[in-house]
Amino acid sequence: MDKAWKALTGLGHETAETVEIGPYRIVERFDVALASLAVRRGQDKGFQAAAKKLGVPLPGAARHEAGKVFSAFWTTPEMWLVEADFATHEDIVSALKPGFAETASITEQTDAWVRFDVSGAGLVALFERLTNLDLATLPDGFASRTVIEHLGVYLIRHSATLVTLYGPRSSAQGLLHALEVTVKSVL
């Protein structure tokens, strides 16, 4: 089986990377499946009911909400990105599609993004150099697209010491480099 296909992480390795610099920890997450979920026109009622039944949270504008199996964050009116455990939901679309049926358009997004969980004390000092979102004034559970080093990135503030970033997977190395350089400039 030495010629078997091997899945590579966003950074191009077989296992996810963790970088620790000073008090900061940048963890590449390779264990989350992603799908975009959009309401089809005029299907709002059925859509809401299906989401409730499946346990897919539908947070309001610029919010992230964790659920038991599925978590989700708002991306634009009537559209969310849904997260689930990769081990059990590698084919996340087939887990969602039967429930939502014709009320939603669902697209797998897992391999389009690279995810970094950035943790540590002093995230405000780090992110005020990286993005124009003011992390200090944002509430926990805030989620929004923003720009980091010219890359379109989703930023989720879970707490004062934990932020999740989803960046374009094809720029995974570039995004990590930006994080590393900025961390070093803060220290």
Add this chain to the structure above:
Amino acid sequence: MIINHPILGPRDAQEFVYLGDANLINRPDGMTAGIEVFHDYLYNRDNPAGEHRELWYHEQGDRSWLVVTRNTVTHEILKVEMARDVAKAQGRSK
């Protein structure tokens, strides 16, 4: 410049892409309106020194189209609406 997004609140203009005159929403029916009307739509723009309604795209945000009313002399932003609300108010289906 800060644009006060109707849903997301004040956001830096860096996140937005400018398209142009908001009249682009009102595309005439090319099959029935006639060539003159369509030519006007395609090529002719007003260039007012003062209030101007324009389309902005929140590319590095929620990817929504906005209609921004801006004073081209002072750069003051007077009003920001979701483009789809503007289109709906005009009786459009999407």
